[in-house]
Amino acid sequence: MVQNILDSIVKEGIKSIYKIDLEKVEFQETRKDFEGDITIVVFPLLKQIKGNPVEIANQIGSYVKEHADIVTGFNVVKGFLNLVITDSYYVDYFNEVSDFIDFGKVKEKSGAMMVEYSSPNTNKPLHLGHIRNNLLGYSVAEILSASGKKVYKTQIINDRGIHICKSMIAWLKYGEGKTPESTGLKGDKLVGNYYVKFDQEYKKEIGNLVAEGKSEEEAKKQAPILLEAQEMLLKWEAGDQETVSLWKKMNEWVYKGFDQSYKELGVDFDTNYFESNTYLLGKEVVAEGLKKGVFYKKEDGSVWIDLTDEGLDEKIVLRADGTAVYMTQDIGTAIQRLKDFPDIEGLVYTVGNEQDYHFKVLFLILKKMGFEWAQNLHHLSYGMVDLPEGKMKSREGTVVDADDLMSEMTRTAGEISEELGKLEGYTALEKQGLYKIIGLGALKYFILKVDPKKRILFDPKESIDFNGNTGPFIQYTYARIQSILRKANFVNKERIGVDTLHPKEKELLKLLQTYPVIIQNAAENLSPALVANFTYELVKSYNSFYQSVPIFGAAKEADKVLRVQLSYAVSCVIKSSFKLLGIEVPERM
RNA sequence: GGCCCCGUGGCGCAACUGAAUAGCGCAUCAGAUUUCGGCUCUGAGGGUUACAGGUUUGAAUCCUGUCGGGGUCACCA
Structure with a gap:
């Protein structure tokens, strides 16, 4: 990353000019309306370096331009030092990536996580709420895995x-x-x-x-x-x-x-x-906790934990008749999971935000019980999916059934594709598979692009868009690139050999470079939405490039190679980021 | 009522966790293809970031209060 290279140079510069050891340099991407590629914000430095921010920015700018090969120029606006990075830096970066198929993913696993999601009751079918849960859980598992964790996907089935x-x-x-x-x-x-x-x-x-x-x-x-x-x-x-x-x-x-x-x-x-296997598990643990003094027994025999010191209430962990409650079972299940998979360092629970309090208490109990891994427990809490009429109620028949919704999406995708698609030579079966890819892509993207903790309003009548910031829009871009690659008889990634870039090319390269950071970020925040939004940015940027730069009509062969290679790289990253979202991409559509 | 979450153009979402003139899509209006897939692209209009204070060189972001929406306060799961 540019930041890493510049960080030490800036620190050196500040040391030599002001005799000050700086802890942290604050970088940000340069806004589109200013010249430059990366920006150093000078204001935070003022606490250590007294003086005029513009002057300081100029001094640092000169130093960096002098000492960093990758910086070719700079300008200062207020307290912002905008640095222009050489095109060759980005070209070199591109050439160093041996292939873009696994670009951004950390292959060497360090540590393992378990992700729980879905966890349905067995008395009724899955509905739209479960779909959000499943998509989030699955995607977070994929993202964690790409970020370098071994991941176990699991669920607890409420079968009794x-x-x-x-x-x-x-x-x-x-x-x-x-x-x-x-x-x-x-x-x-x-x-x-x-x-x-x-x-x-x-x-x-x-x-x-x-x-x-x-x-x-x-x-x-x-x-x-x-x-x-x-x-x-x-x-x-x-x-x-x-x-x-x-x-x-x-x-x-x-x-x-x-x-x-x-x-x-x-x-x-x-x-x-299965709950029928685990609901008794917690009892032993509770007995143990009782000995340790984490819990206490009331006169009627029920067992409780007092969390008033933490600002919470007292909470029951075992009924008076000795039978397990929800909490008992969750305590036992967590411990059992760590026994079954000793390498896991923590758990992610994908459960709606109506259970925020429950998980707060659960994690606290496990911490009090002295389990080190308790600090690595995460409640991936997400907002409800509401209908225009309000909450879904299965008994009142106002639920959106998961199977119905999926087939409805596929059907709609089919209608649109019949009209617009380029599917000469596809069999009926192939077409059906494609419609599914598009329909489910639309549905999944629609749900995953939203920050998990926000609630979603789903209006079945308005259905789901296929234009704009949507799954099919991104799939379309992917398919179009495939068409270009076919026409170019593309075989393998090869080195590019240009020394000046078109602004649109440079912009794309900059974006590609941030993908590995996005993955780490999404993993830390357990947020597929970050991946979705990045992909959209990339695709928009590519479409703009596509529109303003000729590929096959490029003036020089080297430019054509660059643009084909760039297209390939973008398509790989689209495919890979969509995979993190659990969405497939089509070769044609 | 106590505690928790949310409030960003008409609608749906962003804002790299405190920085520049708050971005994008849909919808509306105006344009673009002798060219590689127009499900595309370029541009225009549209905002006091619910409201009122406060902290800060700097607040959509942090603190306090108010209003509005949701959740939760079960020996249900």
Whole structure:
């Protein structure tokens, strides 16, 4: 990087001129409306060097121009020292990259992380909210991996509890033995239908009870179908064979359905954890913590942690009857994961921001328990996806189903491509694959370009754009470059041999150079949005270059080589950055 | 009510974590192809960064308060 080269030279300069050891030089990219490539901000130096900022900037500028080969000129505006970097620096940089396919990625892994995402309940299908979760988690895993971590992708499947019992009861009462095979429905959809059915019956029964003179509150607790579900949960915990085998059967249906959705969405997992296996894990740990004095027991036997010193509340970690709560299980699961994968240094939990408090407490508990890795726990907290009518509610049928949305996107992409595409010679099957790439690209980019912590408003009627700052816009640019490379009979990356660059070429080279930094930044911030926005910048810059500079009509052969090579490099980085987002790119579209 | 997050042109998003005249897309208007894919490019209009104070040479960014939106305060997960 230019910064690294200049940093020491600037420090030397300041030492020789002012006899001062500087800790940090503040660089920033030069704004477009000024001449120069990199800017040193002089103001922060004024604390150590007394004087006029413009004068100081001029003195440093002269020194740097004198002593740094890569600096060919400078100008000073107010307290900003704008340095002009030689074209040859950027040409050399380009030539040093042996290939752009893996450019920016750190290959030698140091340390490992586990990323948890998705983690659905097994009583209903995936919806738009899960899509955001999956895309974020998957992408962050890819980004961490590119930044030099070994990464394990995982999820915890909430396969037990009252919710699945509700679906089971409703299926027993109204299912008539229907299966995914007999109905042709995806398993998760089938089971989800009975979850909805349960709720309908439940409401009906409440209505009846209220009509009989019970209060609303009483009715909610006494509705027979709810009692049946609760009874079933008890049976399940007691290991009742019939219940357990039904539970297994219905969960299997759901997993098959999920697998299909995950495959369609393009995400995967290295290992799964099931709540039915882990919900007891935390108990031992709690007992241990009780001995250590991290927790305390109340008279009724329930176990708590007092976090009032940290500005939080008291929090229960074990029920009076000795059964585990959500927190118990999460404590146990975290510890189990570190046992299973001893090389991991930390965990990333991709979970909506409604659980901010839960994770704050969880991390604090683990820290208090004395686990060193507790400081490497991150809650990748993201905002809800809202519809124009407000929150999605599965029971009220206002959810945007994940499968429906994906196929809708693919269909729309198909309509647009039929009209505009250049797909001579593509078979129907190839076309279908392409529409999927474009449709899902649009969806994924739409969601990932937004800062995770912000909420997203999704209006199904307005659908998703295909122009402007969108996935297909970027895919289009990629496809167009491929067309150029085909025409140029491009084979391999080769050295470029020019010594002056067109401003648009230089701009592109500058941007390419920042890609490795972007990856590190995105990893630190757990933010795919940074990668998305960078890619967009790059593509815009390339399109502008494309428009103002002829490639095949270049005056000199060396220029043509440069421009073809540059196009290739840009396409590699588009492909690679999109891969970090879990988005594919098409050869044509 | 306590605590947490958010508030940037009509709409959707940026701003390298405190720096120059707050950028971009959509929409609106005006232009560009004897040329490599026009799903492209160039330009114009549109802002007191919710509001009021404060810190700082410098604030969309940090602090305090107000208003508005969301979340959370379960022996649910």
